[in-house]
Amino acid sequence: MIKVSFPDGAVREYDPGTSSMDIARSISEGLARRILAASVNGQVWDLNRPIYEDSAIKFLAWDDKDGKSTFWHSTAHLMAEAIEARFPGVKFWVGPPIDNGGFYYDIDLGGRSITEEDLRALETDMAALAKKNNPYVRKAISKADAVAYFTEKGDEYKLDLLQNLEDGNITLYSQGNFTDLCRGPHIPSTGLIKAVKLTNIAGAYWKGDEKNKQLTRVYGISFPSQKELDEYLTLLEEAKKRDHRKLGKELGIYTMDDDVGQGLIMWMPNGTIIIEELEKLAKETEGDAGYHRVVTPHIAKENMYLTSGHLPYYADSMYPPMELDGEKYYLKSMNCPHHHKIYAAEPKSYRDLPYRLAEYGTVYRYEQSGELFGLMRVRCLHMNDAHIYCTKSQFESEFRAVNDMYLKYFKIFGIDKYVMRLSLHSPEKLGIKYVNHPELWKETEEMVRQVLIDSNIPFVEVQDEAAFYGPKIDVQIFSVIGREFTLATNQVDFSQGRSFKLEYTTAENETDVPLIIHRAPLGTHERFIGFLLEHYAGKLPVWLSPAQVKVLPISDKFMDYAKVVLGKLKAAGVRASIDDRNEKIGKKIRETELQRIPYMLVIGEKEMNEGKVAVRRQGKGDSGVVLVEDFLTVISREITNRSNED
RNA sequence: GCCGUUGUAGCUCAGUGGUAGAGCACUUCCUUGGUAAGGAAGAGGUCGAGAGUUCAAUUCUCUUCAACGGCUCCA
Incomplete structure (x- = not known):
């Protein structure tokens, strides 16, 4: 007998070779019907896979993350079955579930193409196949047999996958007429898949290269019931309504124009008010934190970007140069080199450090055309930029102060859904993507990690996401359609201080190179406002709202009084106007x-x-009659406090 | 940049091998109305741009530009 323990601590005994499904049935039929997979000793297993050892088991149903992925993964196989039946001879690469919902399959169609109509037909085919309730059958196979099988099939993609698999660890899964090289696990049978929607067709490079x-x-995406699919589709519709591109147009925030160029945002009057409020907040905050404000030009000569390292490392994403008087000038893609020049303009001693330079700097980046995305990914952006020049011993407290500034801002905006990411370099790309100072990378990465740990900030570590000059902390957010973006960033730079020969005199009267922190807690106006529009679904807090109050006279008989009220609002600094049109209330x-x-x-x-x-409060209906002065008190307080409540 | 889709009025969208339509918005008039759309009339588009096929192209073909969905990229 084997001992099987459950999450609640219970332990039961079963015959060796019992499957999770058998175990579930021994508990209740209802449970057996509901579950999709099981976690056996921490690994997700097929329900019908026999268990021969003492095990800790946990059943995974639809409400489990792993249950969902298993379900979606199995649906990918179902889709492949339908595609193979409809388009014989196609070859499959990989078909995984997706973290934030659904699945995909990468397919070599052999020169054919798939249309929207094909998707509808495939959905019908899949429903029919699902109805057959074919079991997903797992088969362990030797590497030699697997290679023979796929060689005969002429499937170079699966053969490629096999190269990296160890013998003894290879399984095939079949359902109906479809067999795939797959480590699994899968749901017991296709009948559980009640609703499928194939959502889109896209190109994808093989192996992402x-x-x-x-x-x-x-x-595609699938669900255990039609109702859940319908709910999902409704949710998608809702998300589209708060898409910043839609809101940006509806609310007169920004516009773009073919004659101006791709990815170049023109801020309309309403958007400009938001920008000015954000800058006001930033200037107050940075002023309090001891930053000096500076202003720098939008272009610089080639030589500076050779010094900074931008040209060697990032030439591709800079606009091509313009030539004047035999010199090449580039639009700046970063403000840092200009700031370094300001640092260098006057000799510094340790008494001058930390030296903090802030600028809402305009930078230009030649992003690939296919990557442009509303306000979130553009070619001209305005950064909430600053550079802090400090000694090694000041670094930690400076870096931490920047993090505290983030948290302060996030509280003001009620931003709570983000991921702090410690972005590290990749050693194999030293000298290619990253400056070649292995020991400095190691040292600074540890320093940054320690700051995060000491500040009790949860974070994830990701390789190969660092800046070319040092590690950084990125604040990752998600757009309503699920795209991930770096909203804010806090970066260490141990490189540019040296390349620009920045120095300061130490207390011992020696010369040292400052460390530099590059930071942008409010990111760029473009991305930040795009994010805020979605975050607030267009209902910006009063202090940020381009129009704060609309005075609505019932008829023009009350226009004179309306003007008196408007005058008082304006005198109190409130952005207000009258709707004086001849319309009903x-x-x-x-x-x-x-x-x-x-x-x-x-x-x-x-x-x-x-x-x-x-x-009347937007979205909340009539909220009572008050004296004009009382209203002024309330709204003024709300504005001054930058209140996030509504 | 690559794969795919789309491009008709300010906006949302119909439609056709014989030079275009709706709703909203806009203008004017009527209406002076108490918490999410009052009524009438009017104006508005060389159907993204260029070329080709055709007696004839907004419609078919090609090129190009842009947007969208992905991929790659993202200091």
Whole structure:
């Protein structure tokens, strides 16, 4: 007998060779019907795989992350079966589940292409195949047999996969007429897949390398019931409504134009107000933290970018140079070199450090055309940039102060869904993507890691994401459509101080090179505002809102009083206007609501006679009649406090 | 940059091998209305751009530009 223990601590005995499914059935039929896979000693297993040893078991159902991935992975195989039946001779690369929902399969269609109509037909095929309730059958196979099998099939992709697999560790999975090289696990049978949606078709380089052939990737998602699929589709629709590109247009935040160029944002009056509020916040905060503000040009000569390392490392993402008087000038892709020159303009002693230079710097980056994305990925951006020059002993407290600044900002904006990422270099890319100082990388990476640990900030470590000049902490956020972006960044630079020959005189009257911190807690205006629009679903807090109050007279009989109210609002520094159109109040309210203007002041006879206003909060309806002065007190406080409540 | 999709009025979108339509927005008039769309009339587009096929192209073909979905990339 084998001992099987459960998450609640219970232990039961079973015959060796019992499967997780048998065990589930011995507990309850309902459980057996619900589960998709099992975790056996921490590994996800097929439910029908026999267990021969004492094991800790946990059943995985749809509400489990691993249950979902297993389900989606199995659906990918189901899709492959349907595709192979419809397009004989196609070859499959890999078909994994996706973390944030669904699955894909990369396919070599052999010159054919798949259309939207094909997807609809494949969905029908898949539903029919699912209905057959074919079991997913696992078969362990020797490497030699596997190679023979796929050689006969002429499947160079699976043979390629096999190269990196160890003999004795190779399994095939089959369901219906489809067999795939796969480590599994899978759900018991296709009948569990009740609803499938194939969402899109895309190209994807084989092994993710753009030098390789491009395969066709088909994305899909599936659910154990039609209802859940419908809910998912509704959720997608909702997400689209808060897409910053849609809101940006509806709210008059920004525009782009073919004549201006790709990825070049023009901020409209409403967007500019947001920018100015953000800059005001940044200037206050940085002023308090001892930063000096500077302003630098948008271009510089080639030589500076050779010194900085930008040209050797990042020439591809800089705009090509313009030539003047026989000199090459580049649009700047970073502000740091200019700031270094300001540092170097006057001799520094240790008494001058930390020396902090801040600028909302405009930089230009030649992003690949296919990568541009609304406000989130653009070619001209305005960075909340600053560089801190400090001694080694000051580094930790400076770096930590920057982190504290992040957290302060995030609290103001109510940002809580982000991932702090410690971005490290890759040793094999030293001298290619990263400056070649292995010992400095090691030292500074440890230093940054320690700051995070000491500050009790949860973080993930990722290789090969560092800046070319040093490790960094990135704050990763997700757009409503699920794309990941670095919102803010806090970077160590042990390299440029040397390349620019920056120095300071130490207390011992010696010369030393400062460490540099590059930081951008508010990222760039473009990405940050794009993020905020989605974060707030367009309902910006009052202090940030381009229009804060709309005065809505019931009819033009009350226009004079409305103007008095407007005058008081403006005198108090509130951004307000009157809807003086000849429209009914219902329509004025509807349009103001749609513009996400936080406060509406409805004014009619009663309000006029009593010196009051009827307040309506955006999204919340009528919230009562108050004296104009009382309203002013409330809104002024909300603005001054940069209140995030509504 | 690569694969795929799309491009018609300010916006959202119909439509056709015989030089275009709706709703909203806009303008004017009527209406002076109390918490999410009052009524009427009017104006507005060389159908992304260029070339080709055709008696005739917004429609078919090619090129190009841009947007979108991915891939690659992202200091």
